[in-house]
Amino acid sequence: MTINKRKKPTSVNPIKIGQSLGAVLAMQGCYRAMPIVHGSQGCSAFSKALLTRHFREPIAVQTSALQEMDVIFDANRNLEEALNTVLSKHRPDIIGIIGTELTDVAGVDYQSMLKSYKRERNMRGGLAFSVTLPDFRGSLESGFSSTVEAMIDEMIQQVGPRGSRNVNTRQITLLPGSFLTPGDVMELKEIISAFGFEVIAVPDISTSLSGHLLTGFSPLTRGGVPLDSMLQSLQSGLTIAIGGSMERPARRLHNALGTPYKVFQGAMGLKAADELLHFLHQISGESVPLRYCWQRENLLDSMLDAHFQFAGMSTLIALEPDHLYSVSQWLEELGVEQKALITSYETPVVVEMEREIWIGDLDDAEFLGKGADLWIGNSHGISGAERIDAAFMPAGFPVWNELGAYMSTSVGYRGAMEWTNKAGNLLMQREARHRESSIRHR
Amino acid sequence: MEPIRKDEIDAQECGSVTPKSKPCPRPKPGEAAGGCSFDGAQITLLPIMDAAHLVHGPIACAGNSWESRGTLTSGPSLSQYGFATDLNDTDIIFGGEKKLRDSINYIAERFAPPAIFVYATCVTALIGEDMDAVCKEAAERLAIPVIPVNSPGFVGSKNLGNRLAGEALLQYVIGTGEPEREIPLGVNLIGEYNIAGEMWDIEKLMNSAGITLMSRITGDARYKEITWAHRAKVNMVVCSRALLGLAKEMESRYNIPYFEGSFYGAKETTYSLRQMAFLMNDREMERRVDRLTEREESRLIQDLRPYRKLLKGKKAVLYTGGVKSWSIISALKELGVQVVGVGTNKSTEDDVRRIADRVGDDTEYIPEGGASRIIKTVRERKADIMIAGGRNMYVAMKEQIPFIDINQERHKAYAGYEGLLRLAKELTYSLANPIWKLAASPAPWDKEDPYDH
Numbered sequence: 001m002t003i004n005k006r007k008k009p010t011s012v013n014p015i016k017i018g019q020s021l022g023a024v025l026a027m028q029g030c031y032r033a034m035p036i037v038h039g040s041q042g043c044s045a046f047s048k049a050l051l052t053r054h055f056r057e058p059i060a061v062q063t064s065a066l067q068e069m070d071v072i073f074d075a076n077r078n079l080e081e082a083l084n085t086v087l088s089k090h091r092p093d094i095i096g097i098i099g100t101e102l103t104d105v106a107g108v109d110y111q112s113m114l115k116s117y118k119r120e121r122n123m124r125g126g127l128a129f130s131v132t133l134p135d136f137r138g139s140l141e142s143g144f145s146s147t148v149e150a151m152i153d154e155m156i157q158q159v160g161p162r163g164s165r166n167v168n169t170r171q172i173t174l175l176p177g178s179f180l181t182p183g184d185v186m187e188l189k190e191i192i193s194a195f196g197f198e199v200i201a202v203p204d205i206s207t208s209l210s211g212h213l214l215t216g217f218s219p220l221t222r223g224g225v226p227l228d229s230m231l232q233s234l235q236s237g238l239t240i241a242i243g244g245s246m247e248r249p250a251r252r253l254h255n256a257l258g259t260p261y262k263v264f265q266g267a268m269g270l271k272a273a274d275e276l277l278h279f280l281h282q283i284s285g286e287s288v289p290l291r292y293c294w295q296r297e298n299l300l301d302s303m304l305d306a307h308f309q310f311a312g313m314s315t316l317i318a319l320e321p322d323h324l325y326s327v328s329q330w331l332e333e334l335g336v337e338q339k340a341l342i343t344s345y346e347t348p349v350v351v352e353m354e355r356e357i358w359i360g361d362l363d364d365a366e367f368l369g370k371g372a373d374l375w376i377g378n379s380h381g382i383s384g385a386e387r388i389d390a391a392f393m394p395a396g397f398p399v400w401n402e403l404g405a406y407m408s409t410s411v412g413y414r415g416a417m418e419w420t421n422k423a424g425n426l427l428m429q430r431e432a433r434h435r436e437s438s439i440r441h442r
Numbered sequence: 443m444e445p446i447r448k449d450e451i452d453a454q455e456c457g458s459v460t461p462k463s464k465p466c467p468r469p470k471p472g473e474a475a476g477g478c479s480f481d482g483a484q485i486t487l488l489p490i491m492d493a494a495h496l497v498h499g500p501i502a503c504a505g506n507s508w509e510s511r512g513t514l515t516s517g518p519s520l521s522q523y524g525f526a527t528d529l530n531d532t533d534i535i536f537g538g539e540k541k542l543r544d545s546i547n548y549i550a551e552r553f554a555p556p557a558i559f560v561y562a563t564c565v566t567a568l569i570g571e572d573m574d575a576v577c578k579e580a581a582e583r584l585a586i587p588v589i590p591v592n593s594p595g596f597v598g599s600k601n602l603g604n605r606l607a608g609e610a611l612l613q614y615v616i617g618t619g620e621p622e623r624e625i626p627l628g629v630n631l632i633g634e635y636n637i638a639g640e641m642w643d644i645e646k647l648m649n650s651a652g653i654t655l656m657s658r659i660t661g662d663a664r665y666k667e668i669t670w671a672h673r674a675k676v677n678m679v680v681c682s683r684a685l686l687g688l689a690k691e692m693e694s695r696y697n698i699p700y701f702e703g704s705f706y707g708a709k710e711t712t713y714s715l716r717q718m719a720f721l722m723n724d725r726e727m728e729r730r731v732d733r734l735t736e737r738e739e740s741r742l743i744q745d746l747r748p749y750r751k752l753l754k755g756k757k758a759v760l761y762t763g764g765v766k767s768w769s770i771i772s773a774l775k776e777l778g779v780q781v782v783g784v785g786t787n788k789s790t791e792d793d794v795r796r797i798a799d800r801v802g803d804d805t806e807y808i809p810e811g812g813a814s815r816i817i818k819t820v821r822e823r824k825a826d827i828m829i830a831g832g833r834n835m836y837v838a839m840k841e842q843i844p845f846i847d848i849n850q851e852r853h854k855a856y857a858g859y860e861g862l863l864r865l866a867k868e869l870t871y872s873l874a875n876p877i878w879k880l881a882a883s884p885a886p887w888d889k890e891d892p893y894d895h
Contacts, residue, residue: 008548009541009548010496010526010527010528010544010549011501011504011505011525011527011528012524013508014501014504014505014508016528017501017502020502021506039564039595040564040594040595040596041469041478041595042477042479042595043478043502045475045477045481046477046503046510049832049833050506052833052835053510053832053851056839057836058836058840062472062474063472064471064472065469065471067596067597067598068567068594070596071564071568071596078471079471082472084472085473086472086473089473100502101499101500101502102565136530136531136534139501213842213881215840215842217841218814219813219814222840380508380509383522
């Protein structure tokens with residue numbers, strides 16, 4: 001409804017994450033892939049360190065390692081060298097060239113360089129694409145969805161005209177948004193397949209970043225959706241996109257191949273889960289599996305149990321746009337006051353929200369959310385939450401102060417229940433702490 | 443890549459002192475690892491806890507890196523704030539100098555820091571922002587030091603960034619202040635960043651020996667104390683090649699003798715403390731240090747006994763990727779752990795010589811090649827444990843190799859006598875954890891014999 005911005009020249013405790021990190025994340029969900037960040041070493045090293053810290057998994061990423069003179073003379077020579085090295089040493093199935101602010105400002109044309117490279121090498125059988133992601137626009141979310149879009153574009157180009165399509169109506173392509181954890185993607189795949197569908201998630205971080213014990217080190221991604229499944233996903237009868245940011249890639253599939261799509265903007269809470277399951281029930285003609293009927297009741301019962309805890313409570317949410325929307329929808333069902341909603345950049349989803357949204361940073365969150373009981377956001381918020389004496393609930397990216405955050409589930413009935421209990425517990429503990437200190441003060 | 447022997451090691455002077463005989467090796471696109479110079483500069487300067495650190499550039503340089511270092515504070519925490527000018531498209535086109543000026547004003551007014559460090563990034567360097575001029579003007583107007591740190595990511599490696607940060611300290615900070623009371627015999631610690639609180643352990647030791655710590659450069663430092671670092675009697679460079687230049691320059695400018703030392707392992711710790719007293723030329727202090735080190739060492743021997751029994755003959759592969767390698771080797775040797783492989787990718791010739799002095803002849807040197815090379819060495823040498831930086835931690839976990847984190851993200855302090863005991867404990871806990879056995883055995887239904895009922 002309204003988008004606001006506090007007037008100040010500096011970003012203080014940024015919530016924004018560079019777009020290229022979103023690209024690296026998206027590519028972790030593809031099997032035997034290698035993202036190459038076209039920038040200086042730090043552009044990939046920071047992403048790698050931060051993703052490693054959050055997921056507690058090795059992260060596949062390489063860099064063109066640009067130095068000053070390379071940028072001035074010929075940045076693409078570095079890229080070519082990087083491509084040669086990566087191709088000859090690791091033979092990846094998928095390569096993504098991720099352009100950064102550095103290549104953008106220097107005006108490096110790596111798109112046509114990649115095209116001629118592919119032509120000269122007669123590269124077939126793999127997928128190589130490029131995507132331009134300077135960090136003076138967007139954030140993690142846009143980097144992620146743009147990369148998925150670029151990947152889909154490249155796949156469409158590779159398979160050619162739509163005539164060759166053999167549509168499989170029992171197969172669904174799932175486009176999960178950047179805010180979904182490996183646990184979430186796993187849950188969504190399970191829900192969709194429970195209605196008798198084959199589901200291919202693009203990308204699929206549920207099989208790569210959820211934790212596995214494959215031995216035999218590879219610098220490429222381990223797990224994720226394999227290239228042949230990705231190509232097979234072009235035959236799907238339907239695309240389901242989770243999160244408004246994934247509408248663009250879904251629309252690409254629709255425009256090029258005619259695949260109908262359905263976007264679920266929200267993924268959390270009773271209503272969102274109802275919508276998804278009702279939709280799947282309608283298109284499949286299958287009845288809703290008994291376990292989901294049970295889970296629905298479990299959720300409602302846990303909300304009844306918890307509602308005492310949420311009475312009169314207020315929250316502050318500082319998350320990426322799609323995630324903010326989802327969490328806000330869920331909190332609405334709990335009857336909690338939403339004191340301040342802060343996000344990293346403006347998207348159609350947040351513009352259309354019937355609330356006051358702030359584009360800002362965690363310092364704004366502290367200021368606007370003063371007096372809130374619960375702070376929901378990434379681990380950078382810990383000290384801010386402490387300063388305004390709010391209970392802290394880690395969510396989004398990066399989360400480093402909690403084990404297994406990457407497996408926590410927020411979607412479906414089970415997810416909503418998990419989050420409801422978690423939030424309730426945090427408020428309960430805070431109340432107990434306050435009680436203790438007030439006794440001491442007497 | 444073939445393993446190479448110590449006599450074959452290619453000398454690298456990168457990040458070390460003047461004069462440079464060879465240029466820094468260019469990172470190899472497609473197989474480069476490690477951070478950039480901007481990262482390096484921040485590692486060196488962020489431990490100045492009460493200063494504000496403003497990153498001039500688009501968001502990622504600050505947004506993807508703030509609050510990611512394990513350096514701890516005992517008080518002020520302004521340095522843990524992430525400040526960025528967060529440049530957007532229009533700023534890039536029309537220049538970000540105004541935004542930078544406004545940002546400096548804003549921070550000075552709202553947080554009243556004793557100093558503001560302003561970091562250049564690749565983009566601002568490329569569009570030719572005149573950061574020095576903006577900082578100079580702001581410093582005069584606001585009457586606080588505003589220090590430009592010209593170490594954009596693309597000038598080179600992390601080591602170079604450390605060095606450039608040291609140069610900024612020399613140029614703008616050291617020598618600009620005087621201590622509140624006269625400290626006749628003070629020592630500066632250079633290159634100790636208080637990761638996991640190591641500075642505090644060292645400080646405690648120095649206090650018990652009656653040695654005054656003059657300036658911490660820069661672990662848990664306050665801006666003020668660095669301004670009077672030139673009044674110290676001795677500089678100790680704590681296993682940091684990159685800041686050796688700073689010590690050398692301070693020697694020629696202020697006549698402060700320096701020595702290189704480390705606090706990893708009892709021997710190195712004792713040596714370092716003795717060296718401080720020796721360079722002070724204070725007999726009384728030397729005696730105090732001798733008494734202290736004797737007492738601490740004999741106590742440590744007692745405390746270590748049970749752990750040494752468990753660790754004796756265990757093999758480790760060490761990959762710290764930097765200058766710390768030789769000092770950690772000493773510590774491990776004292777625990778009876780044999781180092782069978784050691785990373786030398788960022789070590790200088792001098793470091794390698796020191797490594798060579800400390801390891802056996804059959805130790806493998808890992809010059810580069812990243813995670814896959816380390817794993818290969820671990821496997822071939824049948825190592826029991828891997829000691830490396832956080833970046834490689836989950837690679838080790840995937841291979842089910844016991845692991846100790848030794849770099850800047852770690853949570854355990856290993857410096858001094860206490861630190862060695864802690865390292866011994868960590869090593870035994872890690873090796874003895876039941877998970878290695880559990881993870882190595884298959885699920886019951888995957889066990890081989892199908893007729894086993």
